[in-house]
Amino acid sequence: MFNNRALVIIVVLVVLGWLASSSLYVVDETERAIKLRFGEVVESDIGPGLHVKVPVLNTVRTFDSRVLTLDASASRYLTAEKKAVIVDSYVKWKIINPQRFYEATTGDEQVAERLIEPRVDEALRNEFGRNTLSEIVSERRDELMSAPTKALDKQMRKELGVAVLDIRVKQIELPQEVTQSVYDRMRSEREREAREYRAQGQEQAEKIRARVDREKQVLLARANQIAETTRGEGDASAAAIYADAYQQSPDFFRFYRSLRAYRDSFGDGNGLLVLNPHNNAFFRYLLDPQGKSVNGGATELPSP
Numbered sequence: 217m218f219n220n221r222a223l224v225i226i227v228v229l230v231v232l233g234w235l236a237s238s239s240l241y242v243v244d245e246t247e248r249a250i251k252l253r254f255g256e257v258v259e260s261d262i263g264p265g266l267h268v269k270v271p272v273l274n275t276v277r278t279f280d281s282r283v284l285t286l287d288a289s290a291s292r293y294l295t296a297e298k299k300a301v302i303v304d305s306y307v308k309w310k311i312i313n314p315q316r317f318y319e320a321t322t323g324d325e326q327v328a329e330r331l332i333e334p335r336v337d338e339a340l341r342n343e344f345g346r347n348t349l350s351e352i353v354s355e356r357r358d359e360l361m362s363a364p365t366k367a368l369d370k371q372m373r374k375e376l377g378v379a380v381l382d383i384r385v386k387q388i389e390l391p392q393e394v395t396q397s398v399y400d401r402m403r404s405e406r407e408r409e410a411r412e413y414r415a416q417g418q419e420q421a422e423k424i425r426a427r428v429d430r431e432k433q434v435l436l437a438r439a440n441q442i443a444e445t446t447r448g449e450g451d452a453s454a455a456a457i458y459a460d461a462y463q464q465s466p467d468f469f470r471f472y473r474s475l476r477a478y479r480d481s482f483g484d485g486n487g488l489l490v491l492n493p494h495n496n497a498f499f500r501y502l503l504d505p506q507g508k509s510v511n512g513g514a515t516e517l518p519s520p
Contacts, residue, residue, distance in 0.1 A: 239268055247278045248314045260315035277323050283310050283381060286329050291337055292391070293344040295352060301344065302389045307336050308382040309372070316377025328376055335371065336383060339364035353388060361385065 243249045243264050251259035251267075252275045262276075269276060286307040293303055309332060311317050321327040343364045344352060352360065361383050369380040462469045 239271055240266060241269060241276050242266055243278060246280060246282050248281045248311065249276050249278045250314045250318055251276055257315050257318065261313070277314075277318060279311050279314050279317060279323060280325070281311055283308055284325065285309075286332055286336075288333050288336055290387075291340070293341050295344055295349045296346060297348050299349050300391050301349065301352070302391060303340060303344070303385055304387040304389075305336070305340060305383060305385045307332060307380060308384070310379050310381060311377065312373065312379045313377030318377075320376045328378060331376060332372060332378070332380070335368055336364075336380075339368050340383070357385060 241249075243262055245264045247264070249262040249267075250257050251262060251269060253270075253273055258274070267276075286309060288305050288307060290302055290304040293301055295301060309328075317323065317328065321331070343360060347360060365380060365383045368383070372378050372380050458469075
């Protein structure tokens, strides 16, 4: 009797334990859940915490509510200039409507990614087709991704119950067949710019040289003017000094000038003069220390 009662109690406890474990469920902080009754959604967007369900009748599906990443495969697009580019991109997306997501994908994230990827490809293809290559590779790349991100986000919220948070381009490459032509064009453009810079530099150099030459001529003219003025003043002062000295001792300066004339005429040892030494003022101090001429009168020696 006691054993039967104990067995009944144990069975009741086991049943209660099973009912409790089957009736209670926990939704993690990083998840959202929906409650189903025979496959029909009876409660959607269940938040984190401890919740109750009816065993057997209800089932619970949980979904990751964190930001997920879809790494799209590299695709070939044409720009507005009909130039081909190879684009590698990725998408940040998040489940915001668990019920809509479950109805569209049966709760499978891989199914959702297979539905999102072709739409991302189409959005990028349209956006790249509206812009030139220089605009795509410029610093405005983030701005270019804003429009397709907003358009795709609006579409995916309705169709899949997910939000497209961001579309990012990881890498843009040129096809192998056009890479060399692009490099050649870039090289020719750089060479053209280099020629323009050299021409501008030469023009500036010529202007600088012309200005410097003009300033040089002005400075030389001023210097020559000052030199000639100074030289004239010096010659005038020297002439005045010589004249004053000559007046003080005329005989001495006649003798001094004769010595200078002898030195200038015969100093190099190669001088040759054909003169009459007996009746010529040039040799009067050689013939007579007093400087008198043969005829008895002093003759003026030309000033050296």
